[in-house]
Amino acid sequence: MALCPNWHENPGALTTCRICGLPMIDLRSELSLLTNSIKSRSILARPKSWNFLIGVGTVGSRILMSAKSLKIDQIAPRLTYLAVDTAKIGDVSVSDTEPLFILHLGSGTIGESTFCGWGELAAEQDKSLIPLIDNMGLRGKDENQSILVALALGGGTASGVAPVLLKQTRLLNPACFIFVLSILPSADESMHRRINAYYGLSRLLRSGQDPLADGVIAVRYDRLKKLRGVGETGEELKTEEMIPGLLRLMASGLTIPNAARFGRLNRWMQTQVMTPCLALGRSLEIFGSLSNVLESCISYPLCTISKDDVVVSELLLRIPKRLAKYFPDSLIADELASFNRKHFPKLKSTIYQVSYTDEQHDRLDVCILLGGNDISRVISDAKTAFDEFRLEINDSKQLEMYGLTKEKVSAASAALTFSHS
Helix, strand or coil, X not given: CEECCCCCCCCCCCCECCCCCCXXXXXXXXXXXXXXXXXXXXXXXXXXXXXXXXEEHHHHHHHHHHHHHCCHHHCCCCEEEEEEECCCCCCCCCCCXXXXXXXXXXXXXXXXXXXXXXXXXXXXXXXXXXXXXXXXXXXXXXXXXXXXXEEECCCHHHHHHHHHHHHHHHHHCCCCEEEEEEEECCCCCCHHHHHHHHHHHHHHHCCXXXXXXXXXXXXXXXXHCCCCCECCCCCECXXXXXXXHHHHHHHHHCCCXXXXXXXXXXXXXXXXXXXXXXXXXXXXXXXXXXXXXXXXXXXXXXXXXXXXXXXXXXXXXXEEHHHHHHCCHHHHHHHXXXXXXXXXXXXXXXXXXXXXXXXXXXXXXXXXXXXXXXXXXXXXXXXXXXXXXXXXXXXXXXXXXXXXXHHHHHHHHHHHHHHCC
């Protein structure tokens, strides 16, 4: 159906008015444009979210979907999900009203999902990424918003895309608190994965600027595979189930309304890289006390760390409600203080957060986040690979393969040296 702007009558097939000569208005096309405009504004008008859970890359998106099945939205109120990958994201079940955004990023260029520079370029050139972030509900200088990001920094998508994404979130809300759960490659993994990890971490910490993340919780996959835990059903957890369990603990303390306490402490102490120690499903009948569970937790850190380097200790504790009376704040504070004195001679600050579950078992979930000003042990494997790569940057083919420039390589090297020398 077409209409003359001056309301002259015309046969239906004309494209211009036979009387005034003006172009006819295609009402069907105009209605479609109006509908799309209303839809886009409805996203902007949605209630402001408090918390955001973002999965970047294939591994990060899988962690996000696992977290959804653990009902993390019941722990972190007013939660919005976002999954971003250069590959198609499948196996997603979402209702029409659920706040979940999915973005297939990039143009299919070889290397987007493999090498950090190409992943970064895909994010910078994609026309959908920035508007999507803008529409998620991050706005204003508001400390009552937090972001949890899950990824594996060894991948080209995660190491390249995450810094671009988080830079935009910082522009939209510089006061929000951002925590990144990152799986790091081990020494026996490929060189390019370790180079990706080093580059991605350098972009998150940023030389000469405030870091994009208030805490990067670093997990070495080879160490994670050796960890044992028990789930809510009493069965032993598989390796791929340990990370969602850790993320659930993080959601209890590192999201609104608790994120500010942890974020401010990390900013003040400049401990943006944290090593987690994890104990999932520790039975009180077996371990007897919180102090014994804490000892179990510290026995196997998920990244290499020296106790002499630790200046911050952060405890995330999850207990059944029916046992809450046995864990008053005074007991938790005393046992944590005793534990800290025993293990960390240079500790300057500690903090804890308790969350509760309706489960009827007697098992505790515990995560201790350890932060220090020297991260050399945490990034040693990635740094070795990156240093080798720097020796080869005169080879233009090496730079082209990773999608990097000499300037970006130099900046990456300076970022980690500058931030944690």
